[in-house]
Amino acid sequence: MNVKKISKVLVSPFFLLVIFVFGFFKVATCQVNDTDSAEDLYNRGYRYLSADKEKAIDLLTQSIKKDSTLANAYYHRGITYFKLGEFEKALSDFNKTYELSPDLSIIYMYKGFAQRNMGNISKAVESFSNYISLNPTDTSAYSYILRGKMKYELGDFNGAVNDYNMATKLKPFEEKYNYYKFVAFKEAGYYKEALKSVNNLIEVNPDFYGYYFYKGNVFQNLNYYDSAVYMYNIAIIKNYQNPDSYFYRAQSYEKLEKYNKALEDYNTAIALNNTDGSFYSKRGNCKYLMGNKDEACEDWDVAGSLGYYEDFDKVKSVCN
Structure with a gap:
């Protein structure tokens, strides 16, 4: 069989059985003979890819020594190197694969993965771009997401x-793609755009409490505190055991000067998670606004003991 190009052949079940038994015997004995052809070594290495990566690399390397034009041997050895975290070797094999099989566009994706893991973000963008130029309507659309993430790391927000x-145009109902877009908008402070994105997420998956929670956060960023409370209400109905929903709803209540409701939510958040210093610190702020100085100081002190010091200066200026 010619393995320089990936191909499909039709063979009889009996022939497949013979090949399997013969191949299994050779793999089991782990013997390499001088008479083994490059294709024999490649096929044996291929069978080892899942069972023993180091052995697979050894056999694929021997096949390459016998025939340096086996594109598939470089390709699969590169992927195996990548899985072992040897990214420079992987990239070298991917480059050789492309040299031998320039029509294999998927190699640009693997080159992008390797460059990303080596910290060469700009080169990763270039590799993903090469793949996209050859496959502009790839229905998985994953290449656009990968390139977008790399651009975001480079500070190219608009490009991302x-x-x-x-x-999302190619895959409008792909949940994770819409989520990536939402995160980009929110982290960049584009809250109105983030609001549109989280609405898309709710449309795709209306049962997940987290998207209502995220929408509440966006409303809070926009100072729409009543709307934020409403979203947190839905999030809590869908998952009453998530402490963050109570914690953030408490902050919205506080902005609305509904301190009793805020305090109740802080208490619930702490009951669900008593190891987060920020919960105690914010509850301390609420108690202080309600005129409970001593209890506020106790909360700020606990927050500091848990490693949260954002409001700890108040212990010195207010409590002493």
Whole structure:
């Protein structure tokens, strides 16, 4: 069989059985003979890919020594190197694969993965771009997401969002693609755009409490505290055991000067998670606004003991 190109052949079940038994015997004995052809070594290495990566690399390397034009041997050895975290070796094999099989566009994706893991973000963007130029309507759209994430790391926010938009156009109901776009908008402070994105997420998955929680956070960022409370209410109905929903609803109640409701939510958040210093610190702030100085100081002190010091200066200025 010619393995320089990936191909499909039709063979009889009996022939497959013979090949399997013969192949299994050779793998089991782990013997390499001088008479083994490059294709024999490649096929044996291929069978080892899942069972023993180091052995697979050894056999694929021997096949390459016998025939340096086996594109598939470089390709699978590169993927195996990548899985073992040897990214420079993987990239070298991917480059050789492309040299031998320039029509194999998927190699650009693997080159991008390797470059990303080596910290070469700009080169990763270039590799993903090469893949996209050859497959502009790849229905998985994953290449746009990957390139978008790389652009975001480089500070190219608009470029990242453009890629996320393309991904969601190709796969409008792909939940994680819409989520990536939402996160990009929110982290960049584009809250109105983030609001549209989280609405898309709710449309895709209306049962997940987290999207209502995220929408509440966006409303809070926009100072729409009544709307934030409403979203946190839905999040709590869908998952009453998530402490963050109570914690953030408490902050919205506080902004609305509904201190009793805020205090009740802080208490619930702490009952669900008593190891988060920020919960005690914010409850201390609420108690202080309600005129409970001593209890506020106790909460700020607990927050500090848990490693949260954002409001700890108040212990010195207010409590002493």
